[in-house]
Amino acid sequence: MNFQIKSLKDYQDAYSKSVSDPEAFWAAIADHFQWKRKWDQVLKWNFKEPKIEWFKGAKLNITENCIDRHLVDKADQPAIIWEANDPHEHHRVLTYKQLHQKVCLFANVLKNNGVKKGDRICIYMPMVPELAIAVLACARIGAIHSVVFGGFSAQSIADRIKDAQCEMVITADGGFRGAKDTPLKNVIDDALVQCPSVKTVIVLTRTRTPISMIKGRDKWWEDEIKKVETLGLIDCEPEVMDAEDELFILYTSGSTGKPKGVVHTCAGYMVYAAYTFQNVFQYQPKDIYFCTADIGWITGHSYIIYGPLAQGATTLMFEGVPTYPDAGRFWDIVDKFKVNILYTAPTAIRSLMQSGLDYVKDKDLSSLKVLGSVGEPINEEAWNWYNENIGKSKCPIVDTWWQTETGGIMISPIAGVTKTKPCYATLPLPGVQLELVDEKGEVIEENGVSGNLCIKFPWPGMIRTTYGDHERCRQTYFVTYENKYFTGDGCLRDEDGYYRITGRVDDVINVSGHRIGTAEVENAINMFTDVVESAVVGYPHEIKGQGIYAYVILNHDSDDEELTRKDISMTVSRIIGAIARPEKIQFVKGLPKTRSGKIMRRILRKIAEGDVANLGDTSTLLDPAVVEDIKNNKL
């Protein structure tokens, strides 16, 4: 497509156009897509309610853009290449034609089971092609998908299903991840005890572990496919969607206890995911593009499925983990499929870096042209290691900053165009109008200063609402600073105008690139029978970026502290999922509080970071002895 930025001048021109005339800028890009009807108005917005409408009046189906239109010239080109967890299992390739057939068939399965436009469907699946097929089949018939990451617990799934009132769950008997298999259907069974809205569960065969199948509710994926084939329901016309019809919900953590369902809509999200994919990675026809994320997170939605497929790319999906069967797995995959673009997370890079160069040295990585990073700040050491040992100092690294709420990449180098700088996400993409503000909400104009990162103008991929609770969306993102979207991130703009994300400024911890709300973890810990109160903070962790440090008050001394820690961890696993388990649990007699009863997290953070000499102003503490006790018993 010819909206590709090829030089710094192209970037500068595109950027200034996107600011001086955003509507003309995005309309020209949207023109490259397939519409059933064009828009009446490109953009209508206010950040007060907020109400954001892009391409109002337009009609489309995103799957027609991601699949059907490529059948003309790319029918036999691989759309999805899938590599199994076990390197001995044969990989699979789905061409655009095959993807079309499979999506249509499964879309008919959904319809045959009574699913209609607007219904919500929870997808809890391993990283197999059928996950992408399920997502696209929902989009094809206008059902709203809510993918839940396979690491979440039954309770977390139930909360998400209830919040969205899902009618159906699509899952698998189990999933393979590294040396383990996860009993996905069992987890769903536990979740569904609380979820009367779910009438049907479709179960894909993957691990073939024994599972329960409840008559009338649970159906095998394979049987359902046979049924529609027998009925001759092969093709499936895409549902005609309004630009602002909901495409999906994706739950993410914030500073309050309950995860919120970020809602993205059809047209703006599609245009933005596709535009940013094309430009940031500089994808060229026939390139093999490998994003190592899980589809349970936004990166998988935008940059495994929708962005690449909208551009007719070949996207590689990997079922396993970077360290199984050994720490050379990513490099084997790059070598095996001659991957050209690799997009991964700093936590994976740090863990592979720690395993040493033996796993890299015999691998042919010469196909690589572009490397990407996402999810958390990448430290200089990891950046250099990635650059030297994987990119052989010839592949630009695109450090992409964005969020579930932004739908697509916001700040990033454009590969080969923007001069990179370790640890810097560099410059905003066209259409992204950043602002740094200080604590008082004053806009910071000068360079070389840090502030809170805000965005002052809408972009097509932005969040529209939080499902079922629009007020929460307003409060979370649009109230802190008037007339701006507040990201929750701190950011430095250096003398060159380059942006460096410094981390969250709210009570959110970023563990291995996954957002975890401290309040959510505290709620889970507090559910443990002997816990009176707890406070959770993040601390620097060598591999995960941040680890979870919990300070816990018990109602009586534990006879076996180690065992109690394990019990608490297990409780968190049950309530949220293993990803939210605290790394460190320190039992304390009290928590540092102000006279008004507010926990002084700043102090707890400093202690967890090991910076006990700089606790700052402690004069407002109710009981300074508490801090001494915590300091003396630090883990």
Ligand code: PRX
């Ligand atoms: O703090 C930022 C961090 O991840 C947060 C968004 O998390 P999530 O919605 O789960 O999406 C992750 C994948 C887009 C941000 O608020 N973050 C994301 N990318 C970067 C980053 N921090 C620094 N550098 C990045 N490149």
